[in-house]
Amino acid sequence: MQDADDSRQPAAGPASETLRIGDWLLVPSTHTLSRGGESHRLPRRLVDLLACLASRPGETFSREALLEAVWARKVVGDEVLSRAIAELRGLLGDDARSPRYIETLPKTGYRLLVPVMRMAGEADAIATRDPAAPVEVSELTADTSTPPPAASGRLAGVIVGLLLVSVLIALAGWWAWSGKEGQTSATPESTGWTAADLVREHPFRSGPHWGWQPRYSRDGRWLAYAINDLETGESWLEWATADGSAPRRIEGGVGRLAAPVFSPDGTRLAFTAWDGSDCTLRVVDLPAGLPRDLGPCGGSQSYPLDWPREDRLLYTGPSGDEAGPAALWRTDPSTGQSARLTTPPPTALYDSHPRQNAAGDIAFLRGPHGQRELWLRQGDSERRLLPGAHRIPDLAWTADGRALIVASDRDGFPALHWLNPVTGELRLLGGRGAATLDIGPDGSLLYERRRYDANLWRYSEGGEPERVTDSTRYEAFAAPSPDGDALVYVSNRDGNGSVWWQRGATEHRLSLPDAEAWVRPQWLDARHLLLTRYVAGGQTRIEVFDLAGQRLLDAHPLAGPGFAAQPLGGERILYARGHGDSAGMRLWLRDATGERELGAARAVADFHAGDGWIAWESRGDTHWQLLQVDALDEPPQRLPLPATLGAWGLHAGRLVYAAREGESWALFLQPLDGSPASRWLELRGAPADGRVVVDSEGTHAILSHVDAFSTDLMRVPPAPRGVSPD
Incomplete structure (x- = not known):
């Protein structure tokens, strides 16, 4: 149910006629594209783009002509047009590799491949038709006649005049629309934000x-x-x-x-x-x-x-x-x-x-x-x-109201965009460190800047907690070496996420190529690490790093797109796809011969592997799910999640997890046979990440928790009137 003012009428734009485009019906006045029982609401730019292509079906439109027609006088790049064409193809059910509707002519432009017919009668009346109902031939007005030669010159002049008028109408329509629907002309400079x-x-x-x-x-x-x-x-x-x-x-x-x-x-x-x-x-x-x-x-x-x-x-x-x-x-x-x-x-x-x-x-x-x-x-x-x-x-x-200021870690670290x-x-x-925010009516920005001091701690049976790292920034995601003699972890002490190696009192930052961030290290073997690399736009890739040579192995068979990889022994890793997707992650196995998906692992929120087992938790589920590495086609085993679950991991056939009881946190051991969990070690605070690791003897655990937290409210006053933001 909507408020009365929610059903706003679309503003007039460059396209107004209702068009039959192949087996699709485009009604610009309602921004709808329909076929059979399927219907889509299109943003105005897609309506204008499709109508422009449909104005001369079969003819090629250059990229420059389409940008001028749809984004006239706006400073936009080719990628905007490419993205819009891709959106149209998705709505039309088209395939760029085998197009049925929109064909790409490399280095030239685009053309519409299907016939187009204008619909007679009022557009609004046609828009109310059942999309599944057949269209009568009498409703279509396709003029296929050829003008006499004597009239062709006059007709060409009339067409040119009509095209000029239509361009003026399109521009006027765009200005009417842009003031209401967001203005493609909005730039950081024009909205006062750079x-x-x-x-x-x-x-x-x-x-x-x-x-x-x-x-x-x-x-x-x-x-x-x-x-x-x-x-x-x-x-x-x-x-x-x-x-x-x-x-x-x-x-x-x-x-x-x-x-x-x-x-x-x-x-x-x-x-x-x-x-x-x-x-x-x-x-x-x-x-x-x-x-x-x-x-x-x-x-x-x-x-x-x-x-x-x-x-x-x-x-x-x-x-x-x-x-x-x-x-x-x-x-x-x-x-x-x-x-x-x-x-x-x-x-x-x-x-x-x-x-x-x-x-x-x-x-x-x-x-x-x-x-x-x-x-x-x-x-x-x-x-x-x-x-x-x-x-x-x-x-x-x-x-x-033309643009958004967003606090996000899309570039590998929290900041304003x-x-x-x-x-x-x-x-x-x-x-950097931006969190909650608001913008006043005068354009002033007030935002919260957060800073965490999180360190790695070693907890031992019968001993006091030992601080493993000592900086004033954020250390997390510890990974001990197979022999337990060294440790790698992530730190932001030098800016974006980087990976550090430590043995005893010696530590140094790994020599890694530039990236938005490096996260979630794991040991593949005694001399190689699996790392997750953030690249521009928040995309991730799994890399294999040679510790002795201090270099990435680009040609390694386990390197490739993915997120949060964990070794399974030999040349096998478990990794996730779909980290940047609110539908949750999916788990895959990769080895030298190829890869396969774990069909049971969908909507995954977090996962761990070790000692012949794979465990994960899924969105909206109240149970862990577990599979044995040698029985991946069997139905997963299920164990209930604690209500206050923090970090967790797998060790020696048991789940090791942090949970809160009352006002305190502790580590618990949960046998995989479903018998009751036992309280193991008291913690000094809540975990700062999702990983708990246990040594090979099972006598101590390492995890990260926040030791100090500070925050400021920062104000950015509006730019002085009459002064360019730059």
Whole structure:
């Protein structure tokens, strides 16, 4: 169910006639492409592109002509056109290698291969036809007559004139559309955001407690944010003027309070409260009202809210099905009437972080923490804005609503990015360590910058914990050598993720080629490592590194695309595909002769291998699944997951995992025969990554946990008026 203003009429654009393109019906006025019982809602750029190709079927359009016709006067590159052609092919069910609809002419352009017929009658009337109903011949108006020779010159002049008029109409239509649907002309410079802007940033709040999730009021006068006391676990909300002065604590009731957002008129504040098991949506009247509950929220105790209209509060709500994913909902805080907005697939687990601009477009995140996709909802249609899934803590529209500022680790480290939601153009701005954020109506940016000090610790039976690494940054994903004499791990002490080698008191950074990040090292044998390499755009590749030669073995048979590889003995590795996909990972085996997929391992969230076993946990499942390496075609064995599972691994026929009991964390040993788990070692804190490793004798374990955490709120003021951002 949608609000009345959600069904916005599409703006006029370059294409207006309803067209029969092969066996597809294109209705530009409703942005629909339909065939039989299948129907798609297209963004305007795809409507214009398909209509342009259909204007002269069989003729070749150069890339330059298509860019000028569809993205006229916009600074876009060839990759934008290539991506749009690929999207059209996907919608039409076409194949670039054996095209039936759109043919690529290398170094020349594109042409439409199927016949096109204009549909007689009103487009709106035709748009209501059942797509499965046959089209009568009398409805088609294809003019196949040949003009007399004497008239051909006059007709050519008329055609040229009509083409000029159509170009002018197209431009006028584009300007009308672009102001409403995102403006392909939006650039970091035109929206006031470039990397140079972050030079003006300065600390805004650096108190002893964790301040996060800042939000401006609609008029820009006020600011609210959440506070956590990391020592006591207490949380509260603060409300202050936009310059941060005179903060006052808000009475929010019991629970862990988070996600504050102002009502459009600035007189109320909505937020979430978590009591340890349930999430509640609350609202309080400012300046000193008492909180009241609006209803349950879902997914997480701290997923952000948005309040774009007095009667429309957006939030992540429960699915209504105990096993289903959390979805986006809207509610009227005055009446309590609510409606569901999205229906995520089960493997996505959550839709969260809604942000609506003035045009009514809702940007949001889909997927679990660490593997979130960025989506856009326009009316009743949804589309993914970026390929792949990544760790995305937050997002916000620029003040003009034409672009998004996104905090993401897409480039291998957390930072701020600028995104054009129409063209998909993405630029790295900076702001390393960026997390939650908001943009004020004057264009000022307030964002949270996080810094973790995480170290590797060795826990032993009957001994005190021993700190293995000693830096002020982040060390994780330890991997002991087969003989237990050396250790490799990941650190960001020198910038992006790099891999370090340690033996006793000696340590050094591996000499690795440039990459966005190097992560998840594993020993293949005594002299070779398996590494995961992040390249541009968040894609990953498995590399084999020769320790003696300090070089990558590019031709090694185990090298290739993938994520998080683990050795299985000999020239066999287990690796994952689909890390950048909110549907979860899939597991594959690779050896010198080829590779095969483990059919039972789908929607994988994490996995480990060792001692002849493969174990994984899947999205939305409450059990580990286990297979013996020598019996991969057998049904997997299942063991229940602990409710507070942290890091885990496999050792000597047992699962070793970290879990919280009460206020403390400990390591537990779970036999694979399903007998009860036993408590093994006490931990100093929560794990910082998903890996626990145990020595060959089974007497000590190594894992990473956070020893210190600090955060600042950073402010970037708007660019001075009349001064270029650059």
